[in-house]
Amino acid sequence: MVEFENIPNLIALEIGEEQNKFQLVTCYSPPHEQIPFEIFDRILQKNENSIFTGDLNAKHNSWSRSVENPKGKTLFNWLSSSPTHATMEIINKFIPTSTRSKATIDLIIAPSHMASDTFSF
Numbered sequence: 001m002v003e004f005e006n007i008p009n010l011i012a013l014e015i016g017e018e019q020n021k022f023q024l025v026t027c028y029s030p031p032h033e034q035i036p037f038e039i040f041d042r043i044l045q046k047n048e049n050s051i052f053t054g055d056l057n058a059k060h061n062s063w064s065r066s067v068e069n070p071k072g073k074t075l076f077n078w079l080s081s082s083p084t085h086a087t088m089e090i091i092n093k094f095i096p097t098s099t100r101s102k103a104t105i106d107l108i109i110a111p112s113h114m115a116s117d118t119f120s121f
Helices: 037-046 070-079
Strands: 010-015 022-028 050-055 088-090 106-111
Touching: 022 037, 037 050, 037 070, 070 088
Parallel strands: 022 050
Antiparallel strands: 010 022, 050 106, 088 106
């Protein structure tokens, strides 16, 4: 997707055709940097059928067995902040992804209608 090229730590792909098109986004958000929500919002405006993945370094008790951090609280608030965001859900809740702890910091966030109840690792 040309408009999202050259953004550090982010890759956005458009997959499919016509009505079946969705966007797959992967992002690395370093521990002491903000999650790029303004870019996420632009991606969602282009197509609400967007799946976000990546190491966001965001810990929250809604998806991680670890102490919450500011990034986790900010992500939780973003997910609750609008009707579009409210349809998004974290798919891999409570599955440790950190090599140094039981934290879930590598996340998969997808619209509820695209998520499968049988998703597992």
